[in-house]
Amino acid sequence: MRVALAVALVCLFVLAWQGIASLESVDDLTLASPVETFDALQDDWGLLMDNARVTLVEVVLGLALSVAAGVLFAVSMHLLRPLRDAAYPLLVGSQAIPIVVLAPLFVLAFGYGIGPKLAIVALICFFPITVNLLDGLRSTPPELLKLMRSMGASRLRTLRSVELPAALPSLFSGLKVAATVSVIGAVFGEWAGADEGLGRLVLLGNNQLQTPRVYAGIVILTLMAVGLFALTALAERVACPWNRKESLA
Amino acid sequence: MQTETEAPVTELLSFRKVTRRYGALTALAGIDLDLSAHAVTAMVGPSGCGKSTLLELVAGLQEPDEGIVDVLGATAAADRRQACAYMPQRDLLLPWRDALANAALALECQGVARSRARVRAVPLFERFGLTEFEHARPAALSGGMRQRVAFLRTLLQGRPVLLLDEPFGALDAITRADLREWLAAALADEPRTVLLVTHDVEEAVFLADRIVVLSPRPGRVVADFEVDLPRPRSVTSTAFAGLKARALEALKA
Numbered sequence A: 001m002r003v004a005l006a007v008a009l010v011c012l013f014v015l016a017w018q019g020i021a022s023l024e025s026v027d028d029l030t031l032a033s034p035v036e037t038f039d040a041l042q043d044d045w046g047l048l049m050d051n052a053r054v055t056l057v058e059v060v061l062g063l064a065l066s067v068a069a070g071v072l073f074a075v076s077m078h079l080l081r082p083l084r085d086a087a088y089p090l091l092v093g094s095q096a097i098p099i100v101v102l103a104p105l106f107v108l109a110f111g112y113g114i115g116p117k118l119a120i121v122a123l124i125c126f127f128p129i130t131v132n133l134l135d136g137l138r139s140t141p142p143e144l145l146k147l148m149r150s151m152g153a154s155r156l157r158t159l160r161s162v163e164l165p166a167a168l169p170s171l172f173s174g175l176k177v178a179a180t181v182s183v184i185g186a187v188f189g190e191w192a193g194a195d196e197g198l199g200r201l202v203l204l205g206n207n208q209l210q211t212p213r214v215y216a217g218i219v220i221l222t223l224m225a226v227g228l229f230a231l232t233a234l235a236e237r238v239a240c241p242w243n244r245k246e247s248l249a
Numbered sequence B: 001m002q003t004e005t006e007a008p009v010t011e012l013l014s015f016r017k018v019t020r021r022y023g024a025l026t027a028l029a030g031i032d033l034d035l036s037a038h039a040v041t042a043m044v045g046p047s048g049c050g051k052s053t054l055l056e057l058v059a060g061l062q063e064p065d066e067g068i069v070d071v072l073g074a075t076a077a078a079d080r081r082q083a084c085a086y087m088p089q090r091d092l093l094l095p096w097r098d099a100l101a102n103a104a105l106a107l108e109c110q111g112v113a114r115s116r117a118r119v120r121a122v123p124l125f126e127r128f129g130l131t132e133f134e135h136a137r138p139a140a141l142s143g144g145m146r147q148r149v150a151f152l153r154t155l156l157q158g159r160p161v162l163l164l165d166e167p168f169g170a171l172d173a174i175t176r177a178d179l180r181e182w183l184a185a186a187l188a189d190e191p192r193t194v195l196l197v198t199h200d201v202e203e204a205v206f207l208a209d210r211i212v213v214l215s216p217r218p219g220r221v222v223a224d225f226e227v228d229l230p231r232p233r234s235v236t237s238t239a240f241a242g243l244k245a246r247a248l249e250a251l252k253a
Ligand SMILES: Nc1ncnc2c1ncn2[C@@H]1O[C@H](COP(=O)(O)OP(=O)(O)OP(=O)(O)O)[C@@H](O)[C@H]1O
Pocket: B022, B025, B027, B045, B046, B047, B048, B049, B050, B051, B052, B053, B054, B089, B199, B217
């Protein structure tokens, strides 16, 4: 039932898109219709896939990097109160940096390779992961911490056995947000300077007025983000079986 | 086969003019008590009179503002923590661990490896008739079962003093009566120094060797008497009813 509704909504969206694109007053160069987009997907399939692979690698590696950094940061900030107080403003500040401005500077510093793309994806994704995990770690019920203390548990034992498992669902919430914005990060990175990738292909297509190809690229980027999100949700179900909401079963 | 406990230095659990305040609120006022070891003492009192505070003082989770708490010779908070196993008011089982692993947590906290801790918890589950629930997660257990697992976790700590904070507080009447008998049998099997907090007078008379009644906040001792009934106890006997009436009287005063 839930799936049927979602599918129906997507169909409705595509129909509306087709309707608007067919209007006389809408320029074909601004908006490609779903049919034109589908044709472009077929015609340029090989080209699109080659570039999609590049972008996917950037996204996945960037995400992995941000998870590693995010967990390290959140746990250190949780264990060391002074570090948390000191680093929190910096953490929030990192999100205020306009990536569009920063991206070309990264490319200038690290070249046209994968480096700057990873840095940008990680910079964007690191924030939701760190903040969510930190909140999760801090929301352990105080009675539970008291119980652990009464049982003579060390700080590390409490972290391992209670706080980290309890914060796992929060980590996944952060990861879901990160998964969706990671694709945008990779596109920004490629716009700033790249030889390959879907972001670059879309930018080129825009300049060369190949509107259907641009839309085909966008569709693939969107599916990539949705797929990553779904994978994260699946991983959460496997990793936190106790936390499964009945309505999702 | 009994769970090992450390040998106590003295045979007393004593409070000397113990006062505990939370800001302007006095939770406990000048508690003076000597409780003998190897006995079950029930603390009865109205809600909010400082029963949980008293247990946390004994458990070494809090320090008194005035006075001394002495647990079998241990007066420093860290030493009191070593002497006591504390069972909090809520079961606080970890939802991601099965029943066996939840009980085994007590041993892991003492540095026993996870798999060894599980193995050492198994005999206790067998002795207390919980074998078939070993692999159930807390969400799949009834309230009564969860309390039993929480009690085993407390027992596994192997400490000479057990502090039980309303172990049956959240249960329905039938389950309560059931668990009361289960606990009585468990304590007969594993004699320890027990401090049991409850607001159920019948539970106190059923389980305890001695009953201490506290006044409404700030908590003071208003009655203190022995329960000299043979075990297993029958709730319907006249002597039982007499002691129950005596405790209720003290509570109302
Ligand atoms: N950390 C705290 N800070 C401030 N006040 C507290 C704190 N802990 C307890 N109190 C107050 O101290 C009083 C005694 O609390 P305590 O939990 O010891 O009572 P209790 O007898 O266990 O009550 P109950 O039967 O409801 O469990 C209560 O009025 C409570 O509101």
